Amino acid sequence: MNKFLVACISFLALSLSACSQLAAYRPKAETPKKAVLRPVWIKEMDPAYESGNLPIALQSPLIHEGILYVGHNSGSMQAFELENGKPVWSEFDGSTYHAAPVAYKDQVVYGTVQGRVISRHYTTGKIKYSVDLGASVETKGVIHQGRIFFHLRNHQIFCLDVETGKILWGYKRSVSYLTTLQRASTPLVYKDRVLVGLADGTLVALSVDEGVLLFESKLSMASKFVDVDNAAFVLNDKVYLGAVGGFLSLIDPNTGKVLRKGEFVASRAPYMYQKELGEQLLFGTPTGDLVLTDKNLNIQNQVKVSEGVITSIVAFKHGLAVSTTAGEILFVDPLTLKVSEKFHLGHAYSAVFGDLESRENYLSVLSSRNRLFIFN
Numbered sequence: 401m402n403k404f405l406v407a408c409i410s411f412l413a414l415s416l417s418a419c420s421q422l423a424a425y426r427p428k429a430e431t432p433k434k435a436v437l438r439p440v441w442i443k444e445m446d447p448a449y450e451s452g453n454l455p456i457a458l459q460s461p462l463i464h465e466g467i468l469y470v471g472h473n474s475g476s477m478q479a480f481e482l483e484n485g486k487p488v489w490s491e492f493d494g495s496t497y498h499a500a501p502v503a504y505k506d507q508v509v510y511g512t513v514q515g516r517v518i519s520r521h522y523t524t525g526k527i528k529y530s531v532d533l534g535a536s537v538e539t540k541g542v543i544h545q546g547r548i549f550f551h552l553r554n555h556q557i558f559c560l561d562v563e564t565g566k567i568l569w570g571y572k573r574s575v576s577y578l579t580t581l582q583r584a585s586t587p588l589v590y591k592d593r594v595l596v597g598l599a600d601g602t603l604v605a606l607s608v609d610e611g612v613l614l615f616e617s618k619l620s621m622a623s624k625f626v627d628v629d630n631a632a633f634v635l636n637d638k639v640y641l642g643a644v645g646g647f648l649s650l651i652d653p654n655t656g657k658v659l660r661k662g663e664f665v666a667s668r669a670p671y672m673y674q675k676e677l678g679e680q681l682l683f684g685t686p687t688g689d690l691v692l693t694d695k696n697l698n699i700q701n702q703v704k705v706s707e708g709v710i711t712s713i714v715a716f717k718h719g720l721a722v723s724t725t726a727g728e729i730l731f732v733d734p735l736t737l738k739v740s741e742k743f744h745l746g747h748a749y750s751a752v753f754g755d756l757e758s759r760e761n762y763l764s765v766l767s768s769r770n771r772l773f774i775f776n
Contacts, residue, residue, distance in 0.1 A: 437742075440774055459500065518531075559594075601643050754766055
């Protein structure tokens with residue numbers, strides 16, 4: 401056999417061997433990453449309306465013992481099985497809602513735009529009491545030692561017996577500003593006092609027992625749109641709160657003295673990281689930033705995540721769920737604050753004006769376009 405023929409046979413053998421190896425190799429397909437923001441059920445809750453009069457949802461849902469409660473803008477409070485969305489009960493109140501219900505023992509308690517506070521049995525919807533407070537109930541109730549506190553549209557704070565609905569006291573604030581956003585902050589009970597931000601740019605402290613004014617602290621000196629409409633937040637005997645468009649304030653809750661001003665505007669009360677991370681606070685801003693600070697408001701990290709206003713931050717699964725006014729829910733890495741996933745709410749005018757509810761391994765979202773999303 402000549403050398404040329406031997407070379408050809410060797411080349412052919414090597415080629416067949418290489419082809420055999422290539423044929424044996426099968427690249428493994430990457431397993432698609434499972435979405436975290438994956439709705440298990442969705443409900444269309446748009447009420448009947450005339451063209452041009454778009455109904456907007458401002459209320460928020462409540463998750464309690466396997467049931468989801470949410471007000472419908474047709475005027476009914478509704479309850480659904482959390483796992484599958486099957487209706488449990490629906491009761492007509494004849495009014496819309498601006499906040500979430502709260503649970504207490506076997507009750508769910510909530511306020512209406514017509515000014516009534518209503519208590520119903522959580523599994524049957526049977527009414528326990530209905531109390532007329534005279535003005536739109538703008539916030540969810542805050543329960544403390546058998547009492548429940550509400551903030552009304554007319555700048556009044558009421559304290560009721562949560563079991564009976566009996567009015568224990570009321571505090572009325574005269575607000576002379578004509579250019580107010582007419583929004584109300586959710587009361588916060590701290591020690592022996594109720595802390596409430598008001599539409600005239602002040603924080604007031606009222607005694608829990610009688611509603612007596614203990615102090616008032618001016619947080620904004622602007623001439624208009626000075627509402628303190630965020631819920632106050634307390635950590636280590638310090639209050640974190642700010643007026644609309646004004647820098648966040650660090651306040652002594654015992655005296656009302658402003659101890660420090662932050663370097664940013666907060667759109668909502670903060671989310672607090674676990675203590676092993678050093679009691680860090682995460683704030684959302686009106687410009688779509690997430691701002692991580694220490695307890696003294698020193699900024700540790702700041703990341704822009706949206707073009708909309710940040711409206712709510714809650715823990716969900718191994719990260720954070722963040723809602724905005726830009727029609728999206730964001731899933732955020734709690735360490736880097738980077739967005740790893742977005743879920744679009746599916747309508748050009750969608751936003752989230754209420755609060756996200758994360759409980760019992762579920763996340764509930766009511767969009768401004770009256771669509772209810774449940775994630776698991």
